[in-house]
Amino acid sequence: MSKSIFKYCPSCGYRLITGKDVRLISCNKCAFHFYISPAPTVAILLKNINNEYLFVKRKFQPKKGYWDLPGGFLDYRETYEKALKREVREELGITISVFNYIGSATDVYDYKGISYYTIVAVYGGFIEQKIIPADDVETFLFFTEKNIPENKFAFPGLLSLVKKYILTT
Ligand SMILES: [Zn+2]
Incomplete structure (x- = not known):
């Protein structure tokens, strides 16, 4: 699995913290949650x-x-x-x-x-x-x-x- 290039939350613009699973975009501020599927x-x-x-x-x-x-x-x-x-x-x-x-x-x-x-x-x-x-x-x-x-x-x-x-x- 390669690195995530997404740096900011697509919903609120808050800086994302990259977790273990780069397939998941999860925001700590607004609870935006998006799973990158095949x-x-x-x-x-x-x-x-x-x-x-x-x-x-x-x-x-x-x-x-x-x-x-x-x-x-x-x-x-x-x-x-x-x-x-x-x-x-x-x-x-x-x-x-x-x-x-x-x-x-x-x-x-x-x-x-x-x-x-x-x-x-x-x-x-x-x-x-x-x-x-x-x-x-x-x-x-x-x-x-x-x-x-x-x-x-x-x-x-x-x-x-x-x-x-x-x-x-
Ligand atoms: Zn957000």
Whole structure:
């Protein structure tokens, strides 16, 4: 668990005293109490007709230039399924309707001094359409199961789940 960067109470502005648990923002003056929860994200492992898997290269921080799966953070009041369809449409320019749940993994997403503890729901599916990559994707490539880009992969928890899934299915 990394340090808390929050110095003042968001409610009354009183200086916070960092306790043992940096996930908890607790104010000694106004009783403000906020627990920092994991952030839900979604990702998809897409396979083509040649049994190759699609990976995208991140164009922006964090982990710019690292390989990742298509996906992202859930919006407010969005389900995993809805978020998955939206991210695939936004990042790859395609529509998917059939996908199955693979599993979940935890990771840390460090951005502008804040560590977001993420929980990713990973789905699998097939891709037949032509990809039209979006602004936040630098490039994309299909990899065989023996060749997945694990040396420069953005998120170790997600990578571990993907490797396990690919090698056992
Ligand atoms: Zn306060």
